[in-house]
Amino acid sequence: MQLQDIVPWGRSFEEYRDMFLLTDADLQKAVLGCGDGPAAFNAQLTKVGGNVISADPVYRFSTQEIRSRVRGVCPEIVREVSKNFDDYIWESIHDIDHLVQVRMEAMARFFDDYEKGKQAGRYINASLPELPFGDNAFDIALCSHYLFLYSDHVSLEQHILSMKELCRVAHEVRVYPLVTLDGSRSQYVSPIIESLVADGVDVSFQKVRYRFQKGADEMLVVK
Numbered sequence: 001m002q003l004q005d006i007v008p009w010g011r012s013f014e015e016y017r018d019m020f021l022l023t024d025a026d027l028q029k030a031v032l033g034c035g036d037g038p039a040a041f042n043a044q045l046t047k048v049g050g051n052v053i054s055a056d057p058v059y060r061f062s063t064q065e066i067r068s069r070v071r072g073v074c075p076e077i078v079r080e081v082s083k084n085f086d087d088y089i090w091e092s093i094h095d096i097d098h099l100v101q102v103r104m105e106a107m108a109r110f111f112d113d114y115e116k117g118k119q120a121g122r123y124i125n126a127s128l129p130e131l132p133f134g135d136n137a138f139d140i141a142l143c144s145h146y147l148f149l150y151s152d153h154v155s156l157e158q159h160i161l162s163m164k165e166l167c168r169v170a171h172e173v174r175v176y177p178l179v180t181l182d183g184s185r186s187q188y189v190s191p192i193i194e195s196l197v198a199d200g201v202d203v204s205f206q207k208v209r210y211r212f213q214k215g216a217d218e219m220l221v222v223k
Contacts, residue, residue: 003061003065003066003069004069006037006057006058006069007073007076007077008037008038008058008066008069008070008073008107009037009038009070009073009077009103009107010036010037010038010039010040010103010106010107010110011039011040011041011103011106011144011145012039012040012041012102012105012106013040013041013044013045013106013109015102015106015210016033016039016041016142016144017209018208018209018210019144019176019177019208019210019219020142020144020174020176020208020219021174021206021208021209021219026140027045027048027050028050028051029051029138029139029140030051030052030137030138030139030140031045031050031051031052031053031138031139031140031141031142032052032053032054032055032131032133032137032138032140032141032142032169032170033052033053033054033055033142033144034054034055034056034128034131034141034142034143034146034166035055035056035127035128035143035144035145035146036054036055036056036144037056037058038058038066038070038106038107038110038111038114039054039106039107039110039144040105040106040107040109040110041054042054042110042113042117042122042123043109043110043112043113043117044109046113046117046122052122053121053122053123053124053133053138054117054122054123054124055124055125055126055127055131056123056124056125056126056127057125057126057127059118059123059124059125059126060125063111063114063115066111066114067111070107074100078096078100081096081099082096087182087183087213087214088212088213088214089211089212089213089214091211092211092212093212128143128146128147128158128161128162128165128166129158129161129162129164129165130165131165131166131168131169133169134169135168135169136168136169136170136171137169137170138169138170138171139170139171139172140170140171140172140173140174141166141169141170141172141173141174142174142175142176143162143166143173143174143175143176144175144176145176145177147159147162147163147175148175148177148178148179148180148186148188148189148220149177149179149180149181149186150180150181151180151186151187151188152180152181156188156191156192159188159192160191160192160195163175163192163195163196163222164195164196164199166222167196167199167201167222171223172221172222172223173220173221173222173223174219174220174221174222175219175220175222176208176210176216176218176219176220177213177215177216177218177219178205178216178218178219178220179213179215179216183213183214183215183216184215185215189220193220196222201222201223202222202223203220203221203222204220204221205218205219205220205221206218206219206221
């Protein structure tokens with residue numbers, strides 16, 4: 001994977017809590033963030049004593065490289081969001097300027113933590129559907145803005161393999177959102193549920209607090 005293939009865009013700790021309905025009890029468990037990118041979640045949870053590892057292929061790159069790529073993609077993201085302004089709910093995030101501010105503040109926390117976090121083994125260069133962790137290594141695995149969202153780019157087979165891998169490494173898996181980039185429910189949701197149920201796991205949908213992309217108000221929970 002080349003740096004130019006990646007669109008790093010980090011979310012805040014508060015957004016993670018709302019996207020995944022994370023309770024104080026959840027945050028005391030061993031947590032895997034899969035596809036976290038330059039999010040603030042790991043840095044801020046670690047700061048309050050949490051046990052968290054983030055896995056993402058972007059972690060093969062240096063702070064300077066990721067920071068440079070963020071500067072490069074920010075104008076592109078702003079153009080896309082501006083073009084599709086009505087596809088978003090402008091409440092907790094008020095407007096595009098506020099969106100950029102929230103994202104940049106989150107990524108600043110990530111960059112401040114990244115090098116020491118890599119040395120501590122909290123940022124791991126890895127990607128689905130193969131993760132370098134043992135069976136049931138985590139209590140909870142979180143996957144944000146990758147599976148389902150990119151259904152037009154990631155095959156059903158890759159989705160199923162990725163979900164099975166997340167279930168292998170964690171006792172509980174939470175995935176958000178269940179919609180694609182255009183806001184429609186991913187066509188992969190039903191076949192993935194069928195595959196997981198056939199494996200004997202419990203699958204449910206939960207409404208979340210997070211509201212930004214229209215239609216993205218549910219997460220998938222697998223236990």
